[in-house]
Amino acid sequence: xxxxxxxxxxxxxxxxxxxxxxxxxxxxxxxxxxxxxxxxxxxxxxxxxxxxxxx
Amino acid sequence: xxxxxxxxxxxxxxxxxxxxxxxxxxxxxxxxxxxxxxxxxxxxxxxxxxxxxxxxxxxxxxxxxxxxxxxxxxxxxxxxxxxxxxxxxxxxxxxxxxxxxxxxxxxxxxxxxxxxxxxxxxxxxxxxxxxxxxxxxxxxxxxxxxxxxxxxxxxxxxxxxxxxxxxxxxxxxxxxxxxxxxxxxxxxxxxxxxxxxxxxxxxxxxxxxxxxxxxxxxxxxxxxxxxxxxxxxxxxxxxxxxxxxxxxxxxxxxxxxxxxxxxxxxxxxxxxxxxxxxxxxxxxxxxxxxxxxxxxxxxxxxxxxxxxxxxxxxxxxxxxxxxxxxxxxxxxxxxxxxxxxxxxxxxxxxxxxxxxxxxxxxxxxxxxxxxxxxxxxxxxxxxxxxxxxxxxxxxxxxxxxxxxxxxxxxxxxxxxxxxxxxxxxxxxxxxxxxxxxxxxxxxxxxxxxxxxxxxxxxxxxxxxxxxxxxxxxxxxxxxxxxxxxxxxxxxxxxxxxxxxxxxxxxxxxxxxxxxxxxxxxxxxxxxxxxxxxxxxxxxxxxxxxxxxxxxxxxxxxxxxxxxxxxxxxxxxxxxxx
Ligand code: HEM
Ligand SMILES: [Cu+2]
Numbered sequence: 001x002x003x004x005x006x007x008x009x010x011x012x013x014x015x016x017x018x019x020x021x022x023x024x025x026x027x028x029x030x031x032x033x034x035x036x037x038x039x040x041x042x043x044x045x046x047x048x049x050x051x052x053x054x055x
Numbered sequence: 056x057x058x059x060x061x062x063x064x065x066x067x068x069x070x071x072x073x074x075x076x077x078x079x080x081x082x083x084x085x086x087x088x089x090x091x092x093x094x095x096x097x098x099x100x101x102x103x104x105x106x107x108x109x110x111x112x113x114x115x116x117x118x119x120x121x122x123x124x125x126x127x128x129x130x131x132x133x134x135x136x137x138x139x140x141x142x143x144x145x146x147x148x149x150x151x152x153x154x155x156x157x158x159x160x161x162x163x164x165x166x167x168x169x170x171x172x173x174x175x176x177x178x179x180x181x182x183x184x185x186x187x188x189x190x191x192x193x194x195x196x197x198x199x200x201x202x203x204x205x206x207x208x209x210x211x212x213x214x215x216x217x218x219x220x221x222x223x224x225x226x227x228x229x230x231x232x233x234x235x236x237x238x239x240x241x242x243x244x245x246x247x248x249x250x251x252x253x254x255x256x257x258x259x260x261x262x263x264x265x266x267x268x269x270x271x272x273x274x275x276x277x278x279x280x281x282x283x284x285x286x287x288x289x290x291x292x293x294x295x296x297x298x299x300x301x302x303x304x305x306x307x308x309x310x311x312x313x314x315x316x317x318x319x320x321x322x323x324x325x326x327x328x329x330x331x332x333x334x335x336x337x338x339x340x341x342x343x344x345x346x347x348x349x350x351x352x353x354x355x356x357x358x359x360x361x362x363x364x365x366x367x368x369x370x371x372x373x374x375x376x377x378x379x380x381x382x383x384x385x386x387x388x389x390x391x392x393x394x395x396x397x398x399x400x401x402x403x404x405x406x407x408x409x410x411x412x413x414x415x416x417x418x419x420x421x422x423x424x425x426x427x428x429x430x431x432x433x434x435x436x437x438x439x440x441x442x443x444x445x446x447x448x449x450x451x452x453x454x455x456x457x458x459x460x461x462x463x464x465x466x467x468x469x470x471x472x473x474x475x476x477x478x479x480x481x482x483x484x485x486x487x488x489x490x491x492x493x494x495x496x497x498x499x500x501x502x503x504x505x506x507x508x509x510x511x512x513x514x515x516x517x518x519x520x521x522x523x524x525x526x527x528x529x530x531x532x533x534x535x536x537x538x539x540x541x542x543x544x545x546x547x548x549x550x551x552x553x554x555x556x557x558x559x560x561x562x563x564x565x566x567x568x569x570x571x572x573x574x575x576x577x578x579x580x581x582x583x584x585x586x587x588x589x590x591x592x593x594x595x596x597x598x599x600x601x602x603x604x605x606x607x608x609x610x611x612x613x614x615x616x617x618x619x620x621x622x623x624x625x626x627x628x629x630x631x632x
Contacts, residue, residue: 022316023229025217025238028323032242033249036280036327040348041250044276044331047340051272 057149058574062460064555065303068579069461071568072153073143077136077461079160079566081454084132085545087167088447091125092538094118095531099486102432103528104505104521111503115180118501120171122183126442127202127285128167133450134240134292135160135209140461141237141295142216147579148225151215159208166202169194182501184282187258187269196259200252207248210241226582232309232316233302236295239319244288246327250280272339283330289442290360291322293404293449297367300401300452304392307374310366310599312585318366321359328352332420336429342422349420357417364409365607368402369600376600384602396472400452403480408445411487412437414614424621427628432502432524433494440487443534448480451541458545463559463569464552472544479537485530493523495624 021027058071069077097117100108109117143150150156173179173195181191217238220226230238254277260266298315301307309315331348334340368388375387392398415437419425428434458466466472498505498520505524507513549564558570568574 018317019229022235022320025214025242028238028320029214029242029245032239032323032327033246035324036246036284036330039352040328040330041253041277041280043344044334044340045273047344048270048272048276051339 057578058576059147059149059579060569060574061579065460067144067460068147070143070149071574072156073139073150074461075566075568076150076153076156076160077139077144077457078564080132080136080139081457081461082549082565083160083164083167084129084136084450085454085542087124087128087132088538089542090171091121091129092535092542094121094124095538096535097121099528099531099535101503102505102524103531104524106528107504109503112177112180114503115182115501116174116177119180119182120174123170123174123199124167125447126183127199130289130442130446130450131202131206131285132163134244134288135163135206137292137296137453138209138213138237138241139216141234142213142220145231145234145582146216146220146226147582148216148220148223151212151219153212155208156212159205159212162201162205162208164205166198166200166205168198169201170198173198184278185258186278187261187271187274190262193259193262196255196262200255200259203248203251203255206244210244210248213237213241224581225579228584229316231582231585232312233295233299235316235319236291236298239322240288240291240295242323243284243291243327247281247284247288250277250284254278254281272337275334275337276340279330279333280327283333284327286438286442287322287326287329287356289446290326291319293408293446294360294363294367296449296453297363297401297405298370300397300456301367301371301374303456304395304398305371305374307370308585310369310373314362315366318359318362321355324355325352326356326359329356329420332425335420335422335425345422349422353420357413360409360413361607361610364405364413364610365603367405368606369603372600372603384605388602394473396476397452397455399473400448400455400476400480403476404445404448404452407440407448407480407484407487409610410613411484412441412445413610414617415440415491417614418618418621421618421621424618424625427621427624428491428494430500431494432490432498432500435500436487436490436492436494436527439483439490443483444480444487448476448483451476451479454541454545458548458552459555462549462552462564463554463556464548464564465555466544467547467552468544471540475537475540475544477537478540479534482530482533482535482537486527486534489523489527489530493520493527496520496523498524 015023059068060071060074061068094117097109098114098121100106101114139150139156142148173192176192179191179195181189181195185191185195217230217234220230229235254274257266258269258274261269298309328348329352331345332353335345335349371391372387375391380387380390391402415433419428419434419437455466455472458464494500496517496519498516505516505520550561554560556569556573558573560567563569
């Protein structure tokens with residue numbers, strides 16, 4: 001029953017930006033992976049990697 | 056052509072292949088809980104000083120197996136069932152690629168067998184965290200990797216189902232809140248599993264000799280992206296289960312869908328950063344990193360939990376008041392169905408998670424005061440409040456809901472079931488509280504003998520510490536009895552419960568579909584848009600649900616008092632003046 005109009009069927013009312021974000025699972029997936037990867041993993045790994053090696 | 060059946064009692068739709076997958080995953084989870092619970096009994100009886108059951112080497116082996124079987128296997132199998140339920144049943148959609156979902160299930164089973172074999176062969180008593188350079192057998196890591204890959208497939212099947220449902224327009228408007236909660240869990244799971252792959256695959260290669268060295272600090276940083284985030288999958292999912300149960304039992308609607316969704320969004324964005332709280336005492340990582348990830352980020356996630364903790368009981372309160380239970384602050388709560396294990400399980404889960412787990416979690420996540428209890432038995436005390444009273448009890452409550460609906464059997468032993476959440480939640484709360492108390496006195500976690508008998512470097516704990524560990528032991532035994540009751544009731548119901556559908560035989564309890572005539576190829580009617588919200592304008596929610604507001608204030612005050620007590624303790628650790 002999937003029809004072509006499915007992606008553009010709600011233009012009658014402007015959907016608020018926040019709701020657009022929340023209704024987009026793949027955007028959420030991106031955010032939920034990117035944020036911790038940058039702030040936790042990459043930053044943390046860089047800190048460990050830059051510890052000078054004991055002579 | 057996809058086939059669905061509609062539950063005649065609840066009106067829920069089950070897609071035939073999805074139904075089988077839910078059953079299989081839930082049953083596999085219960086088997087893991089059985090194994091993990093027996094191991095938990097052995098562990099608690101060893102940490103009960105007067106009993107001190109196991110010898111040292113067996114203790115560490117059993118503790119490793121207990122942690123992994125409960126925390127990873129039981130919880131994630133059940134989570135898979137929840138994902139399929141939230142994706143397929145709640146959206147009235149067919150499940151995307153059931154074959155892949157089965158492949159994932161098989162991988163998970165193989166993973167469990169492989170890892171548990173490795174542990175019980177004795178060479179892999181490395182604890183659930185498996186920190187390098189402690190070596191475990193290759194098939195220990197391999198099992199975990201296979202299990203994770205299987206779970207990852209499950210996550211993608213769930214995402215695929217969202218796409219199918221959207222394309223086939225099985226629902227109007229946005230996905231329901233419970234499905235949104237499951238989506239949050241799924242997203243965090245994908246990050247978790249990716250982090251697990253980043254660290255466990257190299258560690259596996261190290262264990263077979265392809266890699267010569269893995270840096271211990273690096274391991275800890277990446278491992279905790281797995282270890283902490285995996286707990287946040289549970290939080291997201293059990294909060295979704297709370298919403299689900301509140302909705303089913305009371306017809307309660309979230310006080311504000313917007314606020315609840317925004318709280319989930321905070322989880323997606325910030326919850327995983329708090330992984331850093333496990334590394335607060337680690338050298339080699341800067342305070343900037345620790346403070347950014349545990350303060351600013353973590354408090355936003357905690358805020359989100361407080362919102363859920365407020366809106367779930369608030370929604371129940373509003374629904375109850377609408378039914379006329381308006382006397383005083385708490386009539387709505389007093390006259391709640393406390394004898395129904397679905398409700399009592401869910402509500403004890405909520406209170407235990409919020410009061411015991413939440414408060415202690417924030418204390419442990421604060422860099423300065425965390426150091427008092429770091430690596431003490433306080434830590435297991437905390438997470439048995441979150442992951443056992445919180446998550447496990449929520450899963451139990453959901454099971455009671457699902458036995459008739461999904462398995463089409465009537466629950467056996469309803470009298471015992473009435474008590475089960477109190478036994479399990481109460482016993483486990485005792486464990487949590489008394490382990491935390493003993494931890495404050497410095498009793499170490501993962502420690503076979505707190506008496507240090509025969510050790511050159513001994514240490515005398517005060518007598519109170521022994522007493523506290525003993526009381527925790529009693530609580531643990533009560534909890535194990537509660538856990539056994541759960542398994543008895545659920546497994547017994549699946550085997551011997553009165554059949555609510557003529558074709559619900561024993562095989563059907565383990566995943567075989569019901570008789571063909573139960574299903575129809577007719578598509579379920581489209582899920583209508585959620586009706587208007589119970590409370591408009593969330594600013595005044597404190598007045599719509601005054602009882603909940605009072606509960607929240609009690610929580611806040613308890614938290615503040617406890618928080619400052621810990622700072623006081625800290626000031627006494629180094630009596631320099
Ligand atoms: C049924 C009753 C249970 C009892 C009596 C129990 C008891 C214990 C005890 C005494 C410890 C060890 C403390 C130490 O020496 O460090 C422990 C560790 C642990 N438990 Fe439980 N537990 C139970 C159920 C559960 C459940 C259901 C879960 C997960 C959902 C769980 C997850 C864990 C984890 C992850 C550890 C840490 C293992 C490690 O340090 O590597 N437990 N448990
Ligand atoms: Cu954590």
